[in-house]
Amino acid sequence: MTASAARADTRPSPRKRAGNGAARWNDADEIGLDALVGHAGYAVRRFQIWIFQDFIKTLGDVDIRPTQYSVLTVIGANPGLSQMAVAKRLGIERARLVHLIDSLEQRKLVKRIKSKQDRRSHALHLTGPGETALAKFKRLAIEHERHVEEKIGKANRERLLQILAGFT
Amino acid sequence: MTASAARADTRPSPRKRAGNGAARWNDADEIGLDALVGHAGYAVRRFQIWIFQDFIKTLGDVDIRPTQYSVLTVIGANPGLSQMAVAKRLGIERARLVHLIDSLEQRKLVKRIKSKQDRRSHALHLTGPGETALAKFKRLAIEHERHVEEKIGKANRERLLQILAGFT
DNA sequence: GGACAATTGTTGTCGTCAACAACAATCTTC
DNA sequence: GAAGATTGTTGTTGACGACAACAATTGTCC
Numbered sequence: 001m002t003a004s005a006a007r008a009d010t011r012p013s014p015r016k017r018a019g020n021g022a023a024r025w026n027d028a029d030e031i032g033l034d035a036l037v038g039h040a041g042y043a044v045r046r047f048q049i050w051i052f053q054d055f056i057k058t059l060g061d062v063d064i065r066p067t068q069y070s071v072l073t074v075i076g077a078n079p080g081l082s083q084m085a086v087a088k089r090l091g092i093e094r095a096r097l098v099h100l101i102d103s104l105e106q107r108k109l110v111k112r113i114k115s116k117q118d119r120r121s122h123a124l125h126l127t128g129p130g131e132t133a134l135a136k137f138k139r140l141a142i143e144h145e146r147h148v149e150e151k152i153g154k155a156n157r158e159r160l161l162q163i164l165a166g167f168t
Numbered sequence: 169m170t171a172s173a174a175r176a177d178t179r180p181s182p183r184k185r186a187g188n189g190a191a192r193w194n195d196a197d198e199i200g201l202d203a204l205v206g207h208a209g210y211a212v213r214r215f216q217i218w219i220f221q222d223f224i225k226t227l228g229d230v231d232i233r234p235t236q237y238s239v240l241t242v243i244g245a246n247p248g249l250s251q252m253a254v255a256k257r258l259g260i261e262r263a264r265l266v267h268l269i270d271s272l273e274q275r276k277l278v279k280r281i282k283s284k285q286d287r288r289s290h291a292l293h294l295t296g297p298g299e300t301a302l303a304k305f306k307r308l309a310i311e312h313e314r315h316v317e318e319k320i321g322k323a324n325r326e327r328l329l330q331i332l333a334g335f336t
Numbered sequence: 337g338g339a340c341a342a343t344t345g346t347t348g349t350c351g352t353c354a355a356c357a358a359c360a361a362t363c364t365t366c
Numbered sequence: 367g368a369a370g371a372t373t374g375t376t377g378t379t380g381a382c383g384a385c386a387a388c389a390a391t392t393g394t395c396c
Contacts, residue, residue: 034246035245037336038329040328040329041223042234046335046336047212048213048216049354052213055209073203074199074202076202078202082344084343091214093385095346095348096381097345121343121345122344122345141203145207148209156331160328161211163328164211167214167215252373262375263376264353264354286362287362288374338396341392343391345389345390351382354379357376357378357379359377361372361373362371364369365368
């Protein structure tokens with residue numbers, strides 16, 4: 001009859017309210033998720049939101065967001081990369097990367113150097129201040145990673161990284 | 169060699185390029201991520217993008233996105249909920265939920281019923297077609313979940329759900 | 337050597353999504 | 367009954383992914 005019966009999924013009927021229009025149980029905790037538990041995507045989405053919010057908060061004083069951090073670390077580890085190469089490596093659209101680099105360049109953390117080999121492309125480098133700033137960002141990022149450990153446990157975090165290693 | 173190794177920050181110098189402007193190694197695979205591996209947030213973000221894209225593709229014929237699916241399942245399992253309750257349960261802003269319900273209501277999958285108890289709120293219910301449609305969506309969602317299994321392995325998926333159970 | 341295709345950076349648009357702020361209608365509380 | 371909180375709604379902002387188009391440049395093919 002109900003949709004839940006169709007799939008024979010979770011639990012014995014969603015305990016219908018007597019009056020049909022009634023919405024008396026506003027206790028947000030007792031609301032069943034039905035088929036939603038057991039969906040990896042839902043859990044991953046919620047976790048990703050939590051982890052990004054913690055990252056943004058932990059790096060709030062230096063005003064660096066996760067995507068900016070990823071761009072800086074890649075450039076820091078591989079100086080001279082083109083925008084195209086960075087975009088491909090991080091799975092970012094090159095159109096989007098333009099604005100990201102613009103922002104980081106305005107903050108004097110990154111500089112574009114016109115390549116001699118290929119005059120279409122720009123070689124990306126950290127500035128002097130950019131390198132010292134990145135070092136600080138990394139310390140804060142490690143602090144953030146400790147928060148993750150506290151949230152899901154050290155062993156679980158290790159296992160998680162292992163499971164998802166193929167996506168990096 | 170584990171992620172903990174990332175703790176030893178910037179240090180061993182990122183093998184600087186000789187010519188400064190040079191961007192010769194456009195081979196996107198050989199670009200190191202440095203501190204990025206070992207960051208749970210990065211792996212989770214990439215995985216979440218992959219999993220959502222597969223969900224959207226798998227449920228492409230019925231034109232249902234992950235957020236819509238989550239709203240439908242919660243309403244289906246808990247008929248009569250208010251928008252506020254659904255928003256709280258799913259971690260969606262109530263402002264955003266308005267448009268989601270608008271869309272689902274236009275598609276005749278959900279209906280708002282003015283509550284007698286609290287005339288501010290609307291009790292949310294699936295329509296008849298909505299229930300049969302949701303049953304189909306769930307079958308497709310299970311197919312999507314099989315794709316996840318094929319991607320990371322059955323055991324890993326189970327472990328993942330277990331690790332992130334606290335976020336549902 | 338020259339026409340044609342591909343690549344790089346850039347600009348622009350569109351749609352999704354989270355985060356706020358403000359508002360009218362309605363409930364709750366004192 | 368007045369003051370404050372809650373619910374649904376509208377609107378704005380900004381980050382983000384997906385596309386499309388374009389100029390400049392490079393690569394390819396005949």
